[in-house]
Amino acid sequence: xxxxxxxxxxxxxxxxxxxxxxxxxxxxxxxxxxxxxxxxxxxxxxxxxxxxxxxxxxxxxxxxxxxxxxxxxxxxxxxxxxxxxxxxxxxxxxxxxxxxxxxxxxxxxxxxxxxxxxxxxxxxxxxxxxxxxxxxxxxxxxxxxxxxxxxxxxxxxxxxxxxxxxxxxxxxxxxxxxxxxxxxxxxxxxxxxxxxxxxxxxxxxxxxxxxxxxxxxxxxxxxxxxxxxxxxxxxxxxxxxxxxxxxxxxxxxxxxxxxxxxxxxxxxxxx
DNA sequence: CTTTGCACCTGTTGGC
DNA sequence: TGCCAACAGGTGCAAA
Numbered sequence: 001x002x003x004x005x006x007x008x009x010x011x012x013x014x015x016x017x018x019x020x021x022x023x024x025x026x027x028x029x030x031x032x033x034x035x036x037x038x039x040x041x042x043x044x045x046x047x048x049x050x051x052x053x054x055x056x057x058x059x060x061x062x063x064x065x066x067x068x069x070x071x072x073x074x075x076x077x078x079x080x081x082x083x084x085x086x087x088x089x090x091x092x093x094x095x096x097x098x099x100x101x102x103x104x105x106x107x108x109x110x111x112x113x114x115x116x117x118x119x120x121x122x123x124x125x126x127x128x129x130x131x132x133x134x135x136x137x138x139x140x141x142x143x144x145x146x147x148x149x150x151x152x153x154x155x156x157x158x159x160x161x162x163x164x165x166x167x168x169x170x171x172x173x174x175x176x177x178x179x180x181x182x183x184x185x186x187x188x189x190x191x192x193x194x195x196x197x198x199x200x201x202x203x204x205x206x207x208x209x210x211x212x213x214x215x216x217x218x219x220x221x222x223x224x225x226x227x228x229x230x231x232x233x234x235x236x237x238x239x240x241x242x243x244x245x246x247x248x249x250x251x252x253x254x255x256x257x258x259x260x261x262x263x264x265x266x267x268x269x270x271x
Numbered sequence: 272c273t274t275t276g277c278a279c280c281t282g283t284t285g286g287c
Numbered sequence: 288t289g290c291c292a293a294c295a296g297g298t299g300c301a302a303a
Contacts, residue, residue: 003296034279034299058297075297076281091281110280112297127299154274163298172296239296260276262294 004168005211025097057167067119074112142198157185
C-alpha cells in the first residue's frame with residue numbers, strides 16, 4: 001500500500017488528532033519489525049506531549065520536545081485512530097495511547113515497517129541523512145534532474161526510484177510517471193535531454209499530486225476505523241496492465257523486470 | 272563509487 | 288478443494 005501519497009494521506013488524517021496530545025501509554029505487542037522497536041520507548045514517551053507531525057520521504061515523524069518518533073509503513077503497514085481499549089487484532093503490533101481517550105495503532109502484516117526513536121536533529125538520523133529532495137518541493141526541478149542524471153548509464157526508472165536522487169517515488173508511480181512523460185523505463189538516464197527531464201519532473205509531480213488528491217490508491221477512515229482499507233480502484237495507465245491495451249493508443253502494454261521489480265510501459269507511447 | 276541481488280515477513284493469487 | 292510456487296506497493300545492506 002504505502003507509496004508516498006498513502007503516507008501523505010495518513011499524515012494529514014492523523015495530524016490534527018495527535019498534535020498537542022500527551023502519551024498516556026505505549027504498547028509494544030510485537031517488537032520485531034524491520035528493526036526492533038526500542039524497548040525503552042514506553043519510558044521515553046510516557047507523559048510527553050506530541051508537538052507536531054511531519055513527513056520526510058515515506059517516514060512519518062512524530063515530534064516531541066526531546067526527540068522524534070520515526071515511523072515507516074514498509075510494504076503493508078497502516079495507521080489508524082481508535083478509541084482506547086479497542087481489542088488488538090492479529091497484526092496490530094504497536095499502539096500510542098493518547099490523553100484524549102484515543103489510540104494510534106500500527107498494523108503491519110509483513111512487518112517491513114519500522115518504529116524508531118531519535119533524540120536530537122532527526123535529519124541527521126542515518127536513515128534520513130542521505131535522502132534526496134522531496135518530489136513536490138521546488139528543489140526537485142528539471143535542472144536538478146538533468147544535472148543528476150549526467151553520465152548515468154542506469155535505467156531511468158531505477159534512477160527515479162533511488163532515494164538519493166529523489167524520495168518517495170515507488171514502483172507504481174515510477175511506472176505511471178514514465179508513461180505520462182513518454183519515456184521508456186529502460187532508457188539510460190544519462191541520455192535524457194533537458195526537455196525530457198523537465199517532462200519527467202512534471203510527470204512525477206502530477207502523478208503524485210493526483211494520487212494524493214484522490215486520497216491515495218487506498219482510502220481510509222482514520223478515526224474509528226479498524227484500519228482495513230476501503231479500496232478505491234485507482235485508474236492506472238500502465239501498472240499491472242501487461243497485455244492490456246494502452247489507454248492512449250491501444251498497443252498492448254509490455255512488462256519487464258528491472259532490479260527485481262516489475263515495470264510496465266507502452267512500446268509506442270514511450271520511447 | 273556503482274551495480275546487483277538478498278534479506279526481512281505474511282498474505283494473496285494463479286496454475287495444476 | 289488443495290497444494291505449492293510466484294509474487295506483492297519498501298528499502299537497507301553486503302558483496303561484487
